[in-house]
Amino acid sequence: MKRSTVAESVARDVSRRVKRGTRCHVYGSAKNPGLTIAAESFLERDIGYLLELDPRVHSYREQPFTLELVTGERLPSRKHFVTRTGLKPSFYTPDFLCGLAGGVELVLEVKSQVGLAQEQVRLQEAACLLQRLGMRLVILTEAQLTxxxxxxxxxxxxxxxxxxxxxxxxxxxxxxxxxxxxxxxxxxxxxxxxxxxxxxxxxxxxxxxxxxxxxxxxxxxxxxxxxxxxxxxxxxxxxx
Structure with missing residues (x-):
């Protein structure tokens, strides 16, 4: 399936990545009419399917924005970051941004349990920054699935x-x-x-x-x- 030509812009278009070990998974979304969702892994795809079904989730999108963790900037993507002398940036792009009832925004990070162990520090930094921006970070692993x-x-x-x-x-x-x-x-x-x-x-x-x-x-x-x-x-x- 090709990405929809009317899909919202994403911070990282994983469907266009060619240097990867596995293909991405693209599917149509009933909660985002006219749009398709691209998942980087089977785990992300399975979580995406459950978001489609969950009545708490009104809408969602993948790779919604990028955070620069040193300056605390929220950016549309990495390419919007303005380099500074002496600053080594650290970027974080969430897997999903969910719109819940009452306009609440929830950020989801989907990681294997092995990958999670390697990302603990960066995810803690991201969670603190997201909290300051009025969003909560939820981390999901294969442990949530049967x-x-x-x-x-x-x-x-x-x-x-x-x-x-x-x-x-x-x-x-x-x-x-x-x-x-x-x-x-x-x-x-x-x-x-x-x-x-x-x-x-x-x-x-x-x-x-x-x-x-x-x-x-x-x-x-x-x-x-x-x-x-x-x-x-x-x-x-x-x-x-």
């Missing part, structure tokens, strides 16, 4: 695709009817009874018609589902 959660996020995100939303009326009608008939189902029962298969399970969970524990395999036949009455709190799996 294999099942990663798979669930992939398929639940697919159910939020904008092109599907105008075609879901009969699907939602069948799922709401099932929730009205019984409060408790399993994924296998719901998929078979509604004749919607596992796609119906994904839509039901994304829309809050049913809730489930996303750290477990959502699409296993015996996974319990409970009528959610539109509550989306089960999608709040990241410690934001």
């Amino acid at each position: 294999p099942a959660l990663v798979v669930n996020a992939k398929y639940l995100k697919a159910a939020t695709a904008p092109y599907l939303q105008d075609r879901l009326e009969p699907v939602l009608e069948a799922l709401n009817q099932a929730a009205a008939e019984r409060a408790c189902w399993t994924s296998g029962e719901l998929a078979q009874t509604t004749h919607l298969g596992l796609f119906g399970v994904a839509v039901a969970v994304v829309r809050g018609i049913f809730s489930a524990d996303l750290t477990e395999d959502l699409f296993a036949p015996d996974t319990p589902l409970r009528a959610g009455l539109g509550d989306l709190s089960h999608l709040e799996v990241l410690p934001l």
